[in-house]
Amino acid sequence: xxxxxxxxxxxxxxxxxxxxxxxxxxxxxxxxxxxxxxxxxxxxxxxxxxxxxxxxxxxxxxxxxxxxxxxxxxxxxxxxxxxxxxxxxxxxxxxxxxxxxxxxxxxxxxxxxxxxxxxxxxxxxxxxxxxxxxxxxxxxxxxxxxxxxxxxxxxxxxxxxxxxxxxxxxxxxxxxxxxxxxxxxxxxxxxxxxxxxxxxxxxxxxxxxxxxxxxxxxxxxxxxxxxxxxxxxxxxxxxxxxxxxxxxxxxxxxxxxxxxxxxxxxxxxxxxxxxxxxxxxxxxxxxxxxxxxxxxxxxx
Amino acid sequence: xxxxxxxxxxxxxxxxxxxxxxxxxxxxxxxxxxxxxxxxxxxxxxxxxxxxxxxxxxxxxxxxxxxxxxxxxxxxxxxxxxxxxxxxxxxxxxxxxxxxxxxxxxxxxxxxxxxxxxxxxxxxxxxxxxxxxxxxxxxxxxxxxxxxxxxxxxxxxxxxxxxxxxxxxxxxxxxxxxxxxxxxxxxxxxxxxxxxxxxxxxxxxxxxxxxxxxxxxxxxxxxxxxxxxxxxxxxxxxxxxxxxxxxxxxxxxxxxxxxxxxxxxxxxxxxxxxxxxxxxxxxxxxxxxxxxxxxxxxxxxxxxxxxxxxxxxxxxxxxxxxxxxxxxxxxxxxxxxxxxxxxxxxxxxxxxxxxxxxxxxxxxxxxxxxxxxxxx
Ligand code: SF4
Ligand code: SF4
Ligand code: SF4
Numbered sequence: 001x002x003x004x005x006x007x008x009x010x011x012x013x014x015x016x017x018x019x020x021x022x023x024x025x026x027x028x029x030x031x032x033x034x035x036x037x038x039x040x041x042x043x044x045x046x047x048x049x050x051x052x053x054x055x056x057x058x059x060x061x062x063x064x065x066x067x068x069x070x071x072x073x074x075x076x077x078x079x080x081x082x083x084x085x086x087x088x089x090x091x092x093x094x095x096x097x098x099x100x101x102x103x104x105x106x107x108x109x110x111x112x113x114x115x116x117x118x119x120x121x122x123x124x125x126x127x128x129x130x131x132x133x134x135x136x137x138x139x140x141x142x143x144x145x146x147x148x149x150x151x152x153x154x155x156x157x158x159x160x161x162x163x164x165x166x167x168x169x170x171x172x173x174x175x176x177x178x179x180x181x182x183x184x185x186x187x188x189x190x191x192x193x194x195x196x197x198x199x200x201x202x203x204x205x206x207x208x209x210x211x212x213x214x215x216x217x218x219x220x221x222x223x224x225x226x227x228x229x230x231x232x233x234x235x236x237x238x239x240x241x242x243x244x245x246x247x248x249x250x251x252x253x254x255x256x257x258x259x260x261x262x263x264x265x266x267x268x269x270x271x272x273x274x275x276x277x278x279x280x281x282x283x284x285x286x287x288x289x290x291x292x293x294x295x296x297x298x299x300x
Numbered sequence: 301x302x303x304x305x306x307x308x309x310x311x312x313x314x315x316x317x318x319x320x321x322x323x324x325x326x327x328x329x330x331x332x333x334x335x336x337x338x339x340x341x342x343x344x345x346x347x348x349x350x351x352x353x354x355x356x357x358x359x360x361x362x363x364x365x366x367x368x369x370x371x372x373x374x375x376x377x378x379x380x381x382x383x384x385x386x387x388x389x390x391x392x393x394x395x396x397x398x399x400x401x402x403x404x405x406x407x408x409x410x411x412x413x414x415x416x417x418x419x420x421x422x423x424x425x426x427x428x429x430x431x432x433x434x435x436x437x438x439x440x441x442x443x444x445x446x447x448x449x450x451x452x453x454x455x456x457x458x459x460x461x462x463x464x465x466x467x468x469x470x471x472x473x474x475x476x477x478x479x480x481x482x483x484x485x486x487x488x489x490x491x492x493x494x495x496x497x498x499x500x501x502x503x504x505x506x507x508x509x510x511x512x513x514x515x516x517x518x519x520x521x522x523x524x525x526x527x528x529x530x531x532x533x534x535x536x537x538x539x540x541x542x543x544x545x546x547x548x549x550x551x552x553x554x555x556x557x558x559x560x561x562x563x564x565x566x567x568x569x570x571x572x573x574x575x576x577x578x579x580x581x582x583x584x585x586x587x588x589x590x591x592x593x594x595x596x597x598x599x600x601x602x603x604x605x606x607x608x609x610x611x612x613x614x615x616x617x618x619x620x621x622x623x624x625x626x627x628x629x630x631x632x633x634x635x636x637x638x639x640x641x642x643x644x645x646x647x648x649x650x651x652x653x654x655x656x657x658x659x660x661x662x663x664x665x666x667x668x669x670x671x672x673x674x675x676x
Binding site for chain 1 (some may be wrong): 430452516
């Protein structure tokens with residue numbers, strides 16, 4: 001439903017933009033923000049994860065980042081600190097106490113959630129980040145102007161900036177292994193996980209599978225699929241045996257972070273059109289989309 | 301659209317309905333959701349769950365099972381796992397048994413894991429883990445418990461020699477000679493359990509005592525090479541008296557306390573006669589030695605609670621004044637049960653069967669003497 005909304009919204013804005021004097025060609029060059037019902041995702045089951053960190057190694061290897069050999073990952077001392085993904089690691093695994101069994105702590109893999117309504121996309125003033133039909137939220141080197149708005153906007157503090165590079169610094173974050181998937185392979189982390197704590201598949205199926213698991217083992221899970229509704233839904237979702245705030249998942253509402261209108265507004269600036277006429281255009285777009293939204297709600 | 305997506309859509313569509321009960325309208329006690337994912341499965345689209353984990357029926361003797369198996373494929377660094385299947389089957393007796401691993405075998409012959417678990421991770425049916433994950437999960441269920449680092453080499457053959465040496469650290473179970481339990485009571489601080497004597501003399505299999513315990517109870521890496529002959533355990537921390545006695549009680553229920561608690565009489569360890577036997581000892585019985593009532597040799601046997609069983613012909617010579625109340629003329633010759641219904645002498649006597657207007661203790665059938673406590 002939402003995808004319809006978004007798509008018709010973009011269509012409407014294209015039409016109005018054309019009317020306002022922009023050529024359709026220019027408008028089409030904007031970010032490809034599609035919320036496909038067939039988008040892929042990953043279900044991370046933290047009750048299954050054994051904290052082997054194979055996924056960290058696989059991710060680095062697949063992205064040409066520096067890493068020591070896999071055997072060194074048996075060393076568990078990195079767990080003594082809480083880590084965040086950064087420019088040297090697009091995903092990290094953190095360890096949390098397990099009150100049920102202190103011998104078997106809970107380990108949680110962290111990476112970009114590939115939000116369905118990404119705040120980073122909304123925040124980017126040049127449309128360098130986009131949500132793809134396959135679920136990935138990816139970043140485009142050529143468009144990025146290095147403003148780092150995405151870093152501030154992301155509710156999960158994911159995008160990292162290569163401060164140490166004077167020339168061509170990049171925004172670094174999990175790209176959902178877009179390249180590997182293009183070759184028909186699984187995301188590197190999913191492929192490497194020995195216990196399949198990471199399940200890759202259509203998000204819709206993953207949510208169903210997650211619900212199944214909770215229903216069949218209610219003693220094992222808390223009845224909450226993190227990412228099913230958070231910030232309007234994320235393509236990566238999590239299951240856990242303890243409340244998510246104990247695993248440092250931020251408590252977020254169900255609304256996508258900043259409004260969709262923002263990205264349109266930024267998009268307009270990107271094409272150097274005089275603001276006055278465009279604020280009128282923006283108003284028109286919002287009005288149309290609100291109308292549609294209301295209609296949709298009545299039908300669902 | 302793939303069928304799996306259809307199921308998913310159906311589930312989403314059923315979401316609104318699912319808030320209501322999934323029990324069938326016919327009033328059957330079965331829960332549809334044990335097998336169906338949707339609240340309203342249809343014949344065309346039954347929305348079956350991936351694996352209902354039905355109980356196995358095709359049991360056979362453990363010694364008919366393969367002794368060893370080679371699991372997993374040859375990798376770059378790690379070889380397959382030489383799995384001691386029969387040894388694990390014996391160990392499983394202390395837990396869930398064969399069904400702990402063979403969770404979907406309905407009948408013989410036992411199915412191969414890959415009949416259900418796909419060999420490839422990239423697959424259509426994501427509902428159950430792929431073969432590699434299923435195997436790893438199954439083994440790690442226990443192996444992580446006593447080996448929390450989960451090192452690959454603890455199961456897989458390692459190809460280079462150095463790592464191989466590290467992998468050799470097997471966790472043979474060194475059964476202790478004795479276990480000394482610290483009872484926490486002031487008298488007789490310990491109970492010694494002669495483990496080796498019990499397993500040897502009575503040829504007990506581990507599973508006869510050890511059920512649903514942590515693997516580490518026996519396979520403890522910290523204990524390897526340490527002196528295992530004597531273990532010390534604390535028994536009273538966080539468990540009830542019943543729990544502390546449960547395991548020994550399967551055989552020793554009728555034994556005297558002193559069989560295990562050396563030099564202790566039931567009294568010295570605070571045996572609660574009322575709670576344990578249903579016969580609370582009154583102020584006359586409490587100071588007696590156990591043997592005065594429990595006369596049979598070897599162990600305590602139940603004593604008939606009827607007064608007559610010990611106090612032969614007591615009614616004829618009973619002097620009620622001993623209780624603190626000398627009965628008056630009208631009551632002296634009555635049968636005991638006229639006032640003490642059911643011969644429950646510790647309870648309040650009953651007046652109303654004869655007197656509408658009298659009640660104990662406001663009115664008494666006699667005069668207080670000597671030991672009258674006036675409590676009741
Ligand atoms: S998690 Fe952050 S970086 Fe990833 S898509 Fe969402 S907002 Fe963007
Ligand atoms: S999907 Fe790819 S980029 Fe993202 S964490 Fe996994 S391996 Fe890394
Ligand atoms: S590879 Fe799998 S099991 Fe290992 S740390 Fe990553 S998610 Fe957890």
